[in-house]
Amino acid sequence: MFDWLNPYTQLVAAGILVNALLVLSLFVVFQCGVLSLATIGFMADGAYTSSLLATKQHWPTVPAIAAGAVVAAVLAYIFGRLVLHLRGIYLALGTFALGQVFVLGIANFTWTGGPGGIVGIPVDITLAELVFVVLAVGVVFQLVHLSFVGRALRAIRLDERVAAGAGINVARYRTLAFTASGFLAGLAGGFEAFQTGVISPDQYSFVLLVQILALAMIAGSYLWAGSVLTAIAIGVAQQYIGTTDALAEGLLYGGLLVVVMILVPNGITDPRLLRRLTFRRLRPHRGPSSPPTSEASPSGASPLVIK
Amino acid sequence: MTGASTVASPEGLADVPAVAIENLGKRFGGVVAVSDVTFALSDETITGLIGPNGAGKTTLLNLITGYLKPTSGSIAIKGKTVTGWLPHAVAGMGVARTYQNILLLDSETVATNILIGCHGALQRRRLVTRAKEWRSRPGRDVVERLLTVLNLREVAKDEVAQLPYGMRRRVEIARALAASPSLLILDEPTAGMTRDESDEIGRLVQQVRDAGTTVLLVEHNVRLVRAICDEVLVLQWGNIIARDSAERVWDDPVVRTAYLGDMEGQESETGPAKQEGGTTNAGA
Structure with missing residues (x-):
């Protein structure tokens, strides 16, 4: 499907899409107000699970990647229940520690290949497959966004008290989001492993975490499409700046993050910004408010048929 | 107990x-x-x-x-x-309630704030019902009725942070009533x-x-x-x-x-x- 692209471009595009999955993995927890820094850890879990299954158990690629994502999700569910009762900076630190424990653990076992990692992972994921997966994930995100689940997640981010008062089980939704985050990170890890054929613990680094975090901050936590578009746009920009220049790369991420934080603190998909851009009226109501009137109800007798 | x-x-x-x-x-x-x-x-x-x-x-x-x-x-x-x-x-x-110091999702619209109140009812629906009713945007009928009853129709798509105090109170009451x-x-x-x-x-x-x-x-x-x-x-x-x-x-x-x-x-x-x-x- 993407044969018209040269192999290098295909590899770069695949890397960008893996990043998009990682940003989505952060988006899903940001959406309900959880600042998770465990994503890279779950990515490593997914990558190692799928790679070990493929190289040692000779599993085919697709089931191996799926298993990696599921294992990451299960770990996210189990450990999420431990850290998700924390709030604010403590939650961020808790998830950060969690992610690091996974990466360090992997580096210190012999059956994972230790610091040397795993080589000889079959490289048989095509760009088309990756595009398909990102689109499928996008469709799921869109359905969730439109449903009461998405609304509940957004409500939790905006005000937990309101959410709880409306019957939204805050703890359950946060765990759900964290599990989904683990799944997506595991998926991204698996795809990356089967793209490059080689993985080692040091690639799941703090630098990668900061890059993904910057992308997620720029993208904001309202629309999933923002995450994908940000990952693609900045990934492409990076190709023009050149990946070898660490300083230029740092300036790109750091500079963009600062600009976005100043101009649109909630990211480029801030609903307020979107409303302004789509020219929906945003008029201030300074005049006296009109009282509710009985005439407004057509039936008149009993406008409230609540039961 | x-x-x-x-x-x-x-x-x-x-x-x-x-x-x-x-x-x-x-x-x-x-x-x-x-x-x-x-x-x-x-x-x-x-x-x-x-x-x-x-x-x-x-x-x-x-x-x-x-x-x-x-x-x-x-x-x-x-x-x-x-x-x-x-x-x-x-x-x-x-049980549904309003709060002394109005609690609303400030950056969301009036309609969305009221929809939040329907969460329990939407969550209780069976999965089959949910799938069937998905296209009809469940909860909208309740919101429509409450917008009329509380005279908020005009501002339904406005951000609640922009509304005057009395209206914000009414949005809160509407949200509580949305839970039936x-x-x-x-x-x-x-x-x-x-x-x-x-x-x-x-x-x-x-x-x-x-x-x-x-x-x-x-x-x-x-x-x-x-x-x-x-x-x-x-x-x-x-x-x-x-x-x-x-x-x-x-x-x-x-x-x-x-x-x-x-x-x-x-x-x-x-x-x-x-x-x-x-x-x-x-x-x-």
Whole structure:
């Protein structure tokens, strides 16, 4: 499907899409107000699970990647229940520690290949497959966004008290989001492993975490499409700046993050910004408010048929 | 945890009060906010909860709705003991409330804020129903009705942060009603509203009661309390000092002393009306 692209471009595009999955993995927890820094850890879990299954158990690629994502999700569910009762900076630190424990653990076992990692992972994921997966994930995100689940997640981010008062089980939704985050990170890890054929613990680094975090901050936590578009746009920009220049790369991420934080603190998909851009009226109501009137109800007798 | 004793009544569910509170107490360190409160609300009535500032009214509401855990006593809703339950679980029992200092999702639209109130009903639907009704944007019919009833249609797509105070109150009430609650708890719903607005809210609350909902109303507006409440509870220093009909409760000398002030019982009844005039000007 993407044969018209040269192999290098295909590899770069695949890397960008893996990043998009990682940003989505952060988006899903940001959406309900959880600042998770465990994503890279779950990515490593997914990558190692799928790679070990493929190289040692000779599993085919697709089931191996799926298993990696599921294992990451299960770990996210189990450990999420431990850290998700924390709030604010403590939650961020808790998830950060969690992610690091996974990466360090992997580096210190012999059956994972230790610091040397795993080589000889079959490289048989095509760009088309990756595009398909990102689109499928996008469709799921869109359905969730439109449903009461998405609304509940957004409500939790905006005000937990309101959410709880409306019957939204805050703890359950946060765990759900964290599990989904683990799944997506595991998926991204698996795809990356089967793209490059080689993985080692040091690639799941703090630098990668900061890059993904910057992308997620720029993208904001309202629309999933923002995450994908940000990952693609900045990934492409990076190709023009050149990946070898660490300083230029740092300036790109750091500079963009600062600009976005100043101009649109909630990211480029801030609903307020979107409303302004789509020219929906945003008029201030300074005049006296009109009282509710009985005439407004057509039936008149009993406008409230609540039961 | 003996609050559910009412379930045992042989007459069945008809006798189970919407809320039954027994010996409820809450202390914050050395401060006793609510002490040994016992009452039950009869179905389909409006009960006013009044008392001077700091009497523990909001604390009591927070205890009932699960935002605070009581230090003693028990709460039963529809005969089921809910002591120590989290707010979402209490809401699942059919309890909806508004807050004294309006809590809304500020960056969302009015319609979305009301939709949040439908969460419980949408969540309870079976998966098949959800799939079938997905295209019809479930909950919208409820929102449409409430937009009309509370005269918010014009601002349905506006961000709630942009709205004036009275409208924000109405959005909150709409959100609570969207849950189709069997117990509606309103914490000063007419604060900051004009006289016309608060009269309209009063009529609305009566309609809600007539539709079969029990209402617990915390309110400083004495005129409104007199006009719509079937019964009034007076709270002072965390204790219920009087319970009577809305007409008779003011004749109680204890209530006069505690709530209306020592010297000018009769005159201060007009006080809230004056305050209302003040807020009208401020709001305009």
